[in-house]
Every structure is written in structure tokens, then in C-alpha cells.
Amino acid sequence: MSIKKDDNWEPKILAFCCNWCTYTGADLAGLNRMKYPENVRTIRVPCSSRVNPQFILRAFQKGADGVLVCGCHPGDCHYATGNYFTRRRFMLMQRLLEYNGIDPKRFQAKWISGSEAAKFRDTVTEVSAQIKALGPNTKFVAPHYDNALQAKEGGAE
Amino acid sequence: MKQYAYYPGCSMDSTAVTYKKSFEYIASKIGLVMKEIPDWNCCGSTAAHTKNEKMAYALSARNIAIAEEELPGLDIVTPCASCYSRLKYASYVGKNDEAKRQEIEEVLRRSFKAEAEVLNFLDLFEDPEIQEAIKEKLHRNLEGLNVACYYGCLMSRPREITGETDPENPMKMDEIIELTGAKAIAWDYKTECCGASHQVDAPEHARELIDRIFRNAQANGADVIVTACPLCNMNLDMREAEINKNFGRKYNIPVFQFTELIAIAMGASAADCGIHQHFFPAFDVINEVVKTGAKKAAAEAKAEAKKDPLKDGPIVVGKAGR
Amino acid sequence: MEKILNREEGKLLADRIAKEANVALDECYQCGKCSAGCPMANSYDLMPRQIVHLMHLGDMDTVMKSKTIWLCASCHTCVERCPHDIDIPTLIEKSRMEAQKRGISAQRNVRLFNDIFMETVRGFGKSQEVILEGAYNVTSGRLLQDMANVPQMLKKDIVRPELNSVQDKEDIRRIMKECEEGGAVK
């Protein structure tokens, strides 16, 4: 599948961030006026373990180009153990998606603490660059979004 | 009785006379047959792994490979702590490092499966069948003899190689020696190094290691020291007199192989196990114990005989040859 | 000629040795338990603890020139008691091989003895205690060492004049040669 790349194309990247670490870290990045690409949107969840792997499938289906799940470092979870479950779930999820043809860069998980504003900036900047390099996601996308995509692309394939 | 592949090692064929004799005595009495590995070679000892790691593994592995080929399914037994250590290393590497195993196989031009278990003599004598057979053949009680069991380093360390669970205080030899009625004393130099590997090339540094072992054995009331290795044995036995002279000591602690005491308890004569071939006079100590034991046994037998006149007469202790 | 490694090379060499020995040099906190329990420590110029520290610093030059690496008896008491399970005997053994490669030996006799030992193995496939002792005494110049015991040995029939050897001597020679050419195990 070849995708014609449009220079103005901006990916849609979704970042699930836990309220206590990564969302705080993202706020801190703002407080420090750090800069990162506009194409990342966060969804606040209480804990990374709240993120149902089905949300990821939904995001791809609806046309997201990349998904990021972020939480506290293992051992630092506000709820003690949540991110240990996150770790297992998404290590397997990432592999399953890759197995089904989705580039592992399109779905990533990262531990970012409340103090790691720079890590938040660096992570989203890097992910954004990676997704941009990969181009729009065409896999798993529901048809009517596919049309929209083609319109935006000026026709794929 | 279970069969074993036998790797005697170079010393067993030369200096370890008493070890060889006493072991052969025991083996013949209990019907233990050892299958010597055909055309075995030197394990490489300390020198090989000082110079070249691959050579060290290869020289030892050759013996294991031959045993696996010619004597399939048998555990390999060696009387020497140094050989044991080297063979066990080779076997450990073969079992745990596939790349190295293949490399060794390549240089050997033989199949080296590293499946055969490598055992030392203490492991061998732990075989319940052998222990039972020895118990059946015991003729003398060495009660009253205080024995310091000396294991040395290579039999117990490193623990991942030897599988010893308590390298600070191993008990295998103590348990075996107590079969004879002798007492295995608690002492603190069981596994301290005797410096055998440096007694020739750096004696000025290594002699004091021997002195410390005797000193601790003496402090803890040992009558004799017992070893399970030709090198430890020769190192301690051959140099005891020299230590006494040069360090101003008065140690009178003969050094035996553990097999010698077992053989004696089984009724061997002094000649049977080469008591006269010790460097340091060993006859008197053992003779004393044997005599006391015999007297006691005679007295007991007499008392027993009174109760039951049909019982056999007292056991006659073989006259020591020398 | 001795080749002296400079510090940076030393660090690379030390790190390689540590990696091969599966040792994390930075775990050592210099408690000294290794040196305290070492039977040969009285004779060392460097304590085992210091060997680890020097390797961590990358000063392999000092390590390779030390007597310690030749005098270690490989008894493994240090690693048995080490709180961090640092395999000092293997660090020392590998340092010694490196020193040997570079022709450095602070304890000539230890090296000599090992060489002679291996040559008897090459010659006969088995070690020969008599030849070994004799050849060593001659080459080391310590003619009388342990000789006091010789008459007793002969008298008591402890050593015999005949030599033991393997049948397939060629096999042993070939193995040794190939190992020497191939260098250390990867």
C-alpha cells in the first residue's frame, strides 16, 4: 500500500495520560513553556490501567494515526499497582497489533512522571516525528473515514 | 551395585599410593567395580586454566566425551579434588553454554554431550548401596579417634559448580568418617585453601597456609586430619615435618585419606592401605585406636559369649605389616 | 618487551574482562571481605579488593604487573563470601591471561611451573610429577626444593621411575595446538 504524502498532512495522535503522573508532567511542560507539536491530544484518565485496549482499536478505527498510553513509572503508581497491569496489557497489545500489520511505532506506551516535563515533550515530539514519517494510518480504519482520508490525501493508491 | 565410569587422574597412578591401595581394598571387599575411562588424559589442573581457557575446558571435556561414548549412561567419578573441579567446570559449561559446548566439541572432534554427571569420591561414598555394603563389612570400631575432615577449596567452591549447599561447613566427609566409629570434630579450617597449587612455585608464600590448617586442627583437638584428594593429602602429609621444623611447631597429626580409615575399620592391615608409606609417621596413632577398640570388642564379645556360648569367638585383628 | 597500556585502553580491557567474567565492577563497595578471607592475602602486593577497584578505574597496567594475579590460589573463598557475588577469581584469571599475552609476569616461577606442567601434558597426555619437579627445580634454579623428600619417596615406593602416558598422544597435542591458535573461548 503506498501512500502519497502531503507535506501539510498532520497526523492525529492520541495520548492517554494518567492524571497523577503524565497529565501532571504535561501540565508542567506547559508551565515551563516547552514546545511540542500540535498534533498530540491528551485524554485524561485516572490511571493508565483505566485504558481499555479496546480504546486503542477504536482510535485506529476512527482514523487516529498514532496512540500513546502514558502512566507513572512502575512502583510509583498513585494506585499502587495499576501500571503493572498496564505494562502487561500493552506489551501484549503492541505485539498483537504488530502481528496484525500495525507498525509498533503507531502504538506506544511510556512511563512519564509528574516531574518529567521534558520527557513528555521529548516523547510526544519523537512519536509525532515517527508517525509523520510513517504517513497516515490506513489499516483498521472504518470506511467513511477512509473516504475522508482519501479526500485529504488527494487520493491514496 | 551401581556402576561408575572412573577417572583416576594422574596422581592416583603415582604419588597417591595410600589412596589407591585403600580404595582398592574397599572396592574389592564390597564388590564395587569401577570402569576406567579408556585412554583418559590429564584434566589440565590449575595450569591449563591459567594459560588458556579453551584448552582447560577441552582437556577435561575429552575425558567426559570418551566416557559418554564408551561407557554410556554412567556417572563419572574421580578421587581427586582438582580433577573433580576441572571436569565439573567442563561439564557445567557444556550443560549451560551451548555455544561453548559446540566449540569444545569442534576442537575435540568428538561428540561432547555434557550429560554424564561428574562426582567426587565423597559423592560416591554417599551412595546408600555402598554405605550399606561398608556397614556390613565393618570389623573395627575406631571410637576415640578425633578426626578433622579437611575438604579443601575445590570440592566445595564455587557452589554453583560443586552444588555444595554449605561451602563454609560441608558435612559429607564427616558423615562418612563417622561410619567407622571415629568422631568427626567441628573445626574451622575444613574448606580453607592448603595452597597446594603454589607449594612448588611460591613456597615462601604458601607454606603458612599449611601451618594454619594444622594449628586449627590441633586447637580443636584433632588426632588426625583426613582428606579426600591426592594433592591436599600429599601437601599436608609431606610438609608437616618441614612446618614443625621451620615454624617451630610440634604438630603430631598424621594425615590420612578418608578411604584409609574406612579400610582400616573394615579390617585392612596397615600394609593393605599403605600406612607405612605416609611421609609423617601415622602408624602409632591408628594402632592405638585399633588396639583399644579390639580390647573393648574382645571384652564385649566375651560378655556376649558368656550369655550365648555358641556365638563366634572374638575378632582377631590382623597384624600390621611393616 | 612489555607493552604498557594507557588508561583508556586499560578501561576497555577491564570492561571486556568484567563482561566476560559476568561481573559488574561498579557493584563493589570496597568492603574488603574478599581480602580479609583470602588465604594468600599476606603475600599479595594488591588486595583483591584493590584489583577490583583498579579495574573499575581502568588501571589494568597496575593489575597486570601485580604479584597478586599470579599468587591467587583460585580457592573461591572471596566470591563465596562477597556481598555482591563479584567473581574475583575469574577477574584475576582473565587478567593473568592478558598479562601473559603481553609477556608480563611478576611471579616468574609461577608462570614457569605452569609452562612446564603443560609441556609434560603435551608430551605425555598426563602430568608427570617427577619430571615436573625436576624440570622446575632446574629451570627455576631452586635445585634443592622439596628434594629432602625424594629419598623417602623412593624408599617408600611412592614414586616409580616408569612414566604414565596416554596412547593417543597426537590427539592431545592437536587439541592443545588448536586451542592455542584459536585463543580464548568466545
Place this chain on the structure above:
Amino acid sequence: MARIGVFICHCGTNIAATVDVEKVAEAAKSMPGVAYARDYKYMCSEPGQAMIKEAIEEHNLDRIVIGSCSPRMHETTFRKMLKGTKINPYLLEIANLREQCAWVHTDKAKATEKAINLVQMAVAKVANNKPLTTSTIPITKRALVIGGGIAGIQAALDIADAGYDVTIVEKEPTIGGHMVMLDKTFPTMDCSACISTPKMVDAGAHPNITLKTSCEVEKVDGYIGNFEVTIKEKAKYVNHDLCTGCGLCQTKCPTKVTSEFNQGMSKRSAIYIPFAQAVPSKPVIDPQACLKLTKDKCGICEKICPIGAINYQDEVKYTTEQYGAIVVATGYELVDWKQMYPEYGGGKYEDVITGLQFERLVNASGPTEGHIVRPSDGKEPKDVVIVKCVGSRDPKKGKTYCSRACCMYSAKHAHQILDKIPNSRVYIFYMDVRTPGKGYEEFYDNTRKDGAQYIRGRVSKIYKEGSKLIVKGEDSLIGRPVTVEADMVILATAMEAAPGVEEVVSKLGISMDKDRWVQEAHPKLRPVETQSAGIFLCGTCQGPKDIPDTVSQAGAAASKVIGILNHDEMETSPMISHVDQTKCAGCGYCVECCPYKAISLVEVPGRDGNRKVTKTVAQVNEGLCQGCGCCTATCRTGCIDLRGFTNDQILKEVDALCL
């Protein structure tokens, strides 16, 4: 159709400089469900809030979105604002236009586009919000303290002094713990018993404190404000209501066993009061030692007791009580060094003792009446070696951590030996000397001036030759091996969490760290709290520490407890999980993943066709649930959901983001 109001804040120029706020407000007007949208300078200001309230009335709004700073900043502000309106405070969503948009971007067009999208997401989410109400739970104004060492005693006294009932549960027959075993305390050298026994007496006599000695926690149910705790009282075989503590029984008891209190260095009778100042000062019978209980012989104590308090038929008793808060103060034990260090003799030399044994030796009320003598032959030692870090800082054989108190008590031991035994010599083998505490470094200085020899190196081997203990170490400062021929060796053994802490922790539903210490909620900011609300900790159950730190932690835990008990009831967050029991299959995976034990399987009546059946389904305890939502992603059916962050809400957010 919802009537959503969207309010875009300029935040002065903080947002407005990078985001075209008018454009965002304009765009919001066409979003589905939006009935009203506008922008304003400062939404959080009083006029801003008044403006929103007016708009709600005027445009009949039923839920609102505010595009402003981070919800972590003003979500509570706006929720409070909504309390005065017809809109439920939880029908509010905040789009983070400041920290995560305006401040991190420079391109105004792109930032505006993103801001619109963020508002879109918030609108999509809020349309699916449900009104939530906070509920309140009543608080039982009583506290339970588990452990009667100095930490537990101090915490109990502080809570009791504030006017609340406290129960101390102690598994031993007396309170007092380790502190009462000690002789002197560093660095002031005041007598440990003299300062701790008055506190024990206070605790015993306090009208608000109930002592439950020889007791253990059997079961804990409930949650903050409403714990239901079952306490198991071991059989004491002595009726403490009758017993006057005369002590006649223990003088006549023929059976002697080793004394735990004196660390095995003296004997006690089978019926015993652990030590003279014990609280309660009444005996118990040791069922393993008593001849009557083991062999049905003897019975002397029963015959001799003047008031008939002995009861050989005594049994384990269970009582269940209610508490509002719990303090864990289960303390420490010394590690079993004998298993760890065969090279130190593994316990075969009597004269190799632990620091705690030395405390008993040097204590005037101890087995030797304070004379420092060798346990083996009763002779006074002249050369004493102290070995530090035995079991501490030893990843292979012991614990990785530093036990914190040993450097100081070892210095104290050295000082005491040099002080009490003329011409004695003390050698201290150490790796580092750690003296961070008020007056500690000065104390260490003085010990060195007293003549203690500090030798830097870990001891490799201790063994006996003749009557001497040979200690082999390295003086790593000179780089040579050294040997000391000692008469006695004192090992400064590591502390570890008391045995049985595992059971306490699992009954309470709190956690332990990798070293078995009870885990605090946050190492810096919530040091005496646990992960479970209403359960606090203090003292050495949390990690090794000395007496001053223990006592201050106990005070801190007590003040946290008082803070809870001060209220009659407390509000709970409504953003917690709930189960749709009609769909729940009762597999119980949510139960297993909940860090708060907030979910349990219950049996409810249900129907299977026309038949009435009992179904097993999950149920969330609202007092325990903290709203993490881990359970929701474990549930395959999706029948357990998190209020405020429902599957529906998040899916709608995802959809809106991808538009």
C-alpha cells in the same frame, strides 16, 4: 438533546495570545448539543463565574464545558460554582487550553485548530456525563493501634489524649516492645527503661486506652471510618480480672525455659511475667512449656494461687469491634544471622552475640545484673570486636538496605565496654560510619576518643582457637589483612520487619515493599499513610529507624488519625466504579486486580428463565474504591465501569478527537 454551554477563557493573554479564543467559541456553537458558547477574560474570577451562572439560567443550560487552564487547577473551583446552580457539579468538563495548548505551541492557527478539537472532545464527553452525588459515611470515633512497642504506645497516647478511644493490640503478653529491652539510649545515654516504662504505665492507666495483650488481628473488614476488626485473644490461662499480679505462681513454677526478653541468656518459668515492669503486670502460661498443659502433671500454680485466677481450660477468644482508623506499628525483629553467616560460626560460639543480647548483658536488670561477661564462661572480656553491617548492606546473604541504628548503637556499645571494663580494648569493623542525627557525630567522636579502634573493612571469618575468637578482617585503609584475637564478638545485625507482618498487611489490604517493610503512600509527602484510606503506619514497620524518628512518626500518625476522628462523617468521591450486575458473570478478575480490596463477589437473587436462582456477581464497596479504574479494563463484558470516566465517555472522546 443536551443543552451544553461552552465557555472559553482568555486567561488574560495566557490563552488568548496563542489561541484565537473568539474563533474557538464560534466553532463551539456548531458542535452537537451546544446551546450557547462565549469567551471571556477570566472565567475563574468572580465576574466570570457570575457570568456563567447567568448564562446557565438565561439559556437553560444543563451541562457545561469550560476551555481554560488544566482541570488540575480549577476543576474544583468550577464544581463548587455549580453547586449553587441547577446543574450537577459533575456535568462539567474542562478543556485544557492553557497548559496543554496555548503554552506549548506557537503557531496560532494550529493552536486554535487544536483548541477547537479539545473543546470538541470535552463537549462529546460532557454530553455523556451523568449527574453524580457525593455520599457521606459516618465515622466511628475509635482507633486501633496494632503493635504495642514505643511507636504504638506513643500513637495511642496521642490519640487518647485528644479524647478518642484507642485499643492497642499486642501479640506478646506485655506492651513495651524492643525499647524496654535496651539499656541506655544514644546519644544522651539516658536509661531506656526509665523513659519507656512510664509511657507503658500511662498507656495501661489511660481511661481512653484499652490494652489487648496476647492478642492478634484476625480479620479486617470495612473501610475508612468504619473498620470492623476481629481480634483474636490467645489463651492466657490466667484470669486477669482476678489476678492481682502477686507473682507467687512464677516463683513456685518448676519448669524453666529460655527467656525471650533476655534474648535467650537467662531462664524464665512456664507461668511468667516477661519482666518486672511489664504492663499489664500479670502472668500468662506458656502452653508449650507448662507441664500441666503438655503432660497433665504439676498444677502447682493453680494450687498456690491465693485467689484462684489460674484456668487451664482457657481458650482462644474472638471479639469484633468497630474502629474509624487503624495505625500499624508492628515493629521489627533482628535477622537470623545464624542462617546467613556460617563463616561467623553460624551460632556455634556462645561468645558471638547480637547487639540486642549485649543490651541485656549490660542492663542492670538483665541476666548478669549489668556485668559484661562472656556467656560461655562468665569471664570478663578484655578484647571485644564489634562487627557492623551483619545482614545489612549485603545483597547476597542478607538485606540490601542500611539498618540505620547500628552505627550509633555500636558506638554506644564500645563506649559502654570501655567505660565498664578497665583496660579493655574494642575493635569496630565497619564499612562506613553513618551518624546523621542530632548529637550523633559528636557521640561517635567521643567513642573514638574513649579508645575504640575503628577498622574499615568487613569481617570475613570468625572462629575459635582455644578460648579466643579469631576475627579475620581487612584494614582496607592500609590494605592489609588483620586478625584480632577477641574474647567476645558483638554483631550489629540487621533489622527486618517483624515476623507475621505479611499476615497483618494482607488482612489490612495494604502493601509491603521488596524488603518486606510496610509501604507508605508516598515516601516524602505521605510518609505515615498507607495506600488504604484510614490506615496509617509508624515506627520500624515502615523501615529501620531509631527511637526519636519512631516517636515523631507515631505522633504524625496519631495526628492523621485525630484528623479523621474529628469529623462525624466524611464525603466520598462519587467517581468510583460500579457494577452492572445484570451483565456481570461473576468471574472475579476485577476482585483480584483491585489494589484496595474494594470489590467482592456477592450472591444476589436473579432469574434464569422463569426460575429463581442465586447469582454470584461483583460488588464495589464505595468506601474502599479510590477510582483508579483498573477493574474496568479487566472486565471483558464491560459491566464494571468508572463513574466520571465511563467507557462511553472515553469512547466519545476518542471519536471526537478523530473527527
Place this chain on the structure above:
Amino acid sequence: MAGLTEAQVQDRIREEAKKALASGEVSAVVGWTSTRFEDKTKPYFAETEAECDLLVWNKYCINGTGKFALDDRYPEKKIAIIARGCDSRALNRMLRDKQLKRENLYIIGVVCDGKENAVCEGCQHKNPLTYDVLIGEPVEEQMNAERFKEIEAFEKLTPDQRYEYWAKQYDKCIHCYACRNACPACNCVECYADQYRTGWQGKAADREQNQVYGLTRAFHVGDRCIECGECERVCPMNLPIMRQTKKMLKDINDLFGDYECGLPDDAMPVLGTYKLEDPDEFM
């Protein structure tokens, strides 16, 4: 079959089935009966002793019997299940998932040497793992060295090849949910896919919806899959469904150590628990 012939096993099955029904505690015995085709059997509920004689045992007994235990979630009497290794694992699965109560089951275990069913080739549990009565001598179990061979081969394809492959497969899917209905790990009261209001899953049987269904199902059952192959066997469109769940199992084995489900000591499924020392790739 060690010791017993096929016919003998069949006799023993009938005998045990009758015994079970005769006890009065059992409402039905689930096994197999013959059909009008010689090479086909079908699942059968024997409810009377006479019906027990219709139970058969031959190499065509391929249907899983375990899942039938769930037909009645609230039984008034016990149900007897004739269980091969795989069926016993299915029962263990549902017991671990608390969907069945052991006291409601009477398990007649039968040692099985494989049926005319592809999945039997790699079978690691020919002996029933849980049973009340056992028919046949237990045989030595074989580890299947090639358990994940197919998965490994598939992993070697390029991402686009893999996507194309799955896209083609899912294009065939008709959303019939037979895989779900046959799967012993799919034991929810109401499947997520049926919850149209929450909208996890679109109703349409188009490629993308099918893909979401396929992946979600793989994730839902992946850590609890007993590898019985029922999903694939019942699929009318011949989708290689096991290829997804086995991928999950392979990764679980790689990441968290040796792992198999449906064993009697069945531990918590991998996704329902954690270890502090789990590998971490998200640093």
C-alpha cells in the same frame, strides 16, 4: 490406546454413563453419538440409561463437550461430561472463571489418542487433567516443540503482508459468532460485541468491524486460551482464528515464562495479575 480398544472404551463410557445416571444425582451425560454419516459424530445428551447406549467413542468424536456444561448455568442436578484432555481443560477454564461449580459436575475422563482433527496433532494433554472417574491408562504426555512454529513463520512476513493476509481473512467473516459460542473462554453472560448501546463494536460485517472483533476477541481470550481449537473448527468461513490467540500465548510465554491454561492448578491468567519483575519496555 494404551490397554483398551476403541470398543472397550466405548463400553466403559456407556457403563460409566449409566452408573452416573443411575446414581440419581446426574441429569444428563454429555458425549457423542453417531450420525447418518460414518465419519461424523455429534454431541449428545444422554438423559436415560437407554440413551447411554447411543453414546459412541471413535476417532470422529471431535466436538468439544466442555462448553455444554455452561448450557445450564444454574443446574438443579449435576451434569456429567465425557471429557478428553482438552475437554477437561475447558472445564478447568470455566471453573477458574467461576462460571461452573465443581460440585455440579461429574467428569468422566477418557484418555484420548487424538481424533480426526487437525488440532490434535500438537496435543500436549492426552490425559484428562481433572476427572471423577478415568477410562483408559494414562499415557506419557508429549511436549509439542512446534507449538508456536506456525506463529513464528507468520511473524517473519512483512507488516503489510500480515495486514493483507488478515484483511483477506476478515473479509470472509460473516459475524456469526460461532467461534465465541464454541469457546470455553468466552463465557460472559453478555458479550461486549452484543452491547450496541455502548458501541464497542459496529454491527456491520465489514472488514474493519470484523478486524476489531477479531482482535478484541483475541485479547479477551488470549491469556485464557486452552488451545482446544473449537473456534477454528466451528468457523463456517474457515478463518484461522487460533493464529491470533496463539500469538498472544506465544508472547506470554516469551515475556512471562512458561504458560499453559486449563491446568488443574490453573493460576491467575497473565492479564489478571502481575509481577514486580516483569520485563519493562516502556521506560
